[in-house]
């Protein structure tokens with residue numbers, strides 16, 4: 001374990017690790033993450049994570065230059081996700097033991113420096129050969145505001161701004177990998193966006209625990225097989241077929257076929273790490289919750305001290321773009337930090 005992350009190798013009992021494949025298969029099919037990628041709750045007409053998309057389309061995974069046309073960039077990063085557990089709602093009952101894994105909870109308590117660790121969510125990502133995951137930080141939560149009632153880009157701006165730390169609910173994330181796909185290493189900046197980027201191979205039954213809300217991270221390309229990356233849109237789904245086989249389907253049209261050995265399969269666990277019982281109680285009570293109005297007023301006041309145009313005089317799209325541009329600083333190009 002380092003100050004910034006903890007590596008598990010191995011992560012689970014081998015039989016429990018094998019069971020993770022059966023859980024994915026039991027879903028029947030995985031939809032794309034883009035399914036939940038739009039929001040207009042503040043009047044804006046931008047994707048939920050346009051902060052990540054804009055940076056990736058221009059600068060790619062290495063922060064230098066993305067030579068892919070936008071449609072191919074979208075297919076590369078339009079990976080597949082399903083939720084296994086959300087709070088006490090277990091989509092798959094057998095995921096309960098994973099959610100309260102003793103070694104994981106002990107490490108989270110140690111890293112978070114607190115006994116008040118509450119498992120929050122478990123979800124799975126499937127990436128096909130040729131896909132990768134753009135550099136980003138995850139969507140944080142604050143008392144009163146989460147992805148359930150606020151745009152994801154706004155929550156990310158709130159954390160990066162440092163203006164709302166008193167309301168933030170610290171979250172630790174454990175990313176674990178299952179299977180033998182080539183490539184797809186987890187790449188991250190454990191020492192900060194200005195420091196060296198590091199990579200952890202996505203080897204079967206290993207995992208890493210870290211603060212993905214604060215540490216920029218992504219996924220290196222899953223090694224392509226002979227076939228080209230098919231077009232992947234919001235309607236595309238990855239269907240379990242039989243045995244080891246998965247079908248990439250757009251409606252009834254089969255666009256590609258894969259085996260488990262081709263797919264990068266990760267399972268992410270997130271847990272709230274409250275600093276103490278008072279913070280836990282405050283979160284439960286809902287007596288000191290932020291509202292979006294509070295947040296926009298605070299941003300307006302902060303920007304006004306820096307001579308920026310008032311947010312209230314901008315269109316919703318302009319306001320969102322201004323906040324992302326002002327508060328989120330992506331890591332420098334790889335060759336510049338090496």
Ligand SMILES: [Fe+2]
Pocket residue numbers: 136137138212217
């Ligand atoms: Fe992430």
